[in-house]
Amino acid sequence: MVILSDGDDNQSRYTRDQALEMAQKADVVIYTISTNISGQELDGDKILRYFAQETGGQVFFPFKASDLNQSFENIANELRHQIHRGLPARAAQDRRTLSNPGY
DSSP: OEEEEOOOOSSOSSOHHHHHHHHHHTTOOOEEEEOOOSSSOOHHHHHHHHHHHHHTOOEEOOSSGGGHHHHHHHHHHHHHHHHHHTOOHHHHHHHHHHHOTTO
16 A cells, blocks of 8 residues: 555544554555655654554655655565465565564
8 A cells, every 4th residue: 555645633533553564464555755855854754654564665756856756666566576485465574574573
């Protein structure tokens, strides 16, 4: 799943923890792209980072709209590599974590 957002909560139906739990139960890997262009990490960015880290995805912080394409290209490359290795997304993340405890 790719989420393009500022990370702020705008009348969500579910809490952050409930959403994360649902994603984890469904074995969904979340890639997040922040729309924050301030150059400072805001609370919403921390939430986007949290969702990506907890599901085995990655977070991207493009500094301007022209950098957005690179974020999507990075996600596409990651998914291609997982498919090439024949691993489901979650299994690939688990393998990275085991081989690199600081991941």
